[in-house]
Amino acid sequence: MAPHLEEITPRNVEAAFGIRVRPDQRHAVEPVERSLAEAYVHPAGVAWPRLILDGSRPVGFLMAFLGIDWYGDGSVRRSGLWRLNIAAEEQGRGYGRFAVAAVGAEIRRRGGSDLYVTWHPGPDGPEEFYLRLGFRKTGETSGGQVVGLLGLGEDGSA
Template sequence: MRLVQITPENYEAALALSVRPDQQDLVSPVVKSLAEAYVFPEHAWPRLIHDGDRLVGFVMAFRDIPWDPAVDPDDRRSGLWRLNIAADAQGRGYGRFAVEAVCAQLRADGATRAYVTWEPRAGGPAGFYLRLGFRLTGECSGGQTVGVLDLA
């Protein structure tokens, strides 16, 4: 497994990537993520997840984003912004690999914690993130649960 930069040669395959129908309300499509990466290039770190030559997913990290400047202007966070694993590739460890690869990159960039948000509903990804070691912060962001993982 490896992470691959998005290029003119592979972006169409990235756009065609889709999660299961019952998960479409949990994660934005790749096209929205790429638009966000274009608008916020200083914060976004988008990558494709490959197993050999096969595209199996998309992951995007965020780096050094002010959390709530009104509360604490020095609270800047990094973490997992988006994770889309292809419907036919789920349950094979690709999500775990992607989260661990993002955390390794964030650690290399000097981050000491990784944040993630998820939709708090039955069938959502809460269990996945909690099994990876994320813990609840008690915060919500846009109606989503916020989790944090210590990277030290």
Template sequence: MTTCLEEITSRNLDAALGIRVRPEQEFAVAPVVKSLAEAYVHSDSAWPRLIVDDGRPVGFLMAFLDIDWREDGTLFRSGLWRLNIAAEEQGRGYGRFAVNAVAAEIRRRGSKELYVSWEPGEHGPQNFYLGLGFRPTGEIEEDEIVAVLDLDRHLDQGRPPA
């Protein structure tokens, strides 16, 4: 199995737009089309990628890189903005691969923390993120729980799913 990230291009745009999470998860993550629109508007900080396994699109992620978190120049953060794993591909390690790939990119850029936020709910991603070692910061951003992963302690360096 060869899992990798691809930049979004005219060649794979339709594949990215075709990624759909399970219906009960739709409350927790925006569709890919909204993410790509936000990536266009925030091109200086958005990092959208298609997750591909053996040429087959299995998910989409978008990281935010060095955003001005407080909008006053006093706090910059990087993290995972969106993670959409195709409904039929969930449970195969692609989400873990995506988080590790974002962690590797953030490390490469010199940051030591990876942030994420999630919408609380029965079918939301909270247990997934907590299981990877994220810890809530106590912050709430737009009704979402904010959590952080210490990249100095996070040892899984972006290995592909087993």
């Protein structure tokens, strides 16, 4: 079956909580529970949390940010991938690539043309994954993380 996204609901929230990355990745991404708590406290429409399923099997979690006030002063609004948690046993099967494409498609559907992401720097972070997908470093940092940018095509792809 092809992977797909589901909105987080009372019916599937426990499945979302069960998504765990590899132990060596835990320092680089927040757990799903924290992401959902952050989604709850942001204004409606800013956070876009989704469960990634392959058939009925939960394989990951993503959370996008949509039109977030990047500098906190209203001068710049950006959209992108906020969190990506692929279950340890499901990594390397294309679900991360699917997640990035899905966020890109949603941003494009809303009229955006750029997809931002931040990542933990260093040899143990996901930098190579994002660079392989076409992200380029902007030269900025956010909260000590590298900021990457991917321009979106008409169909939401790079």
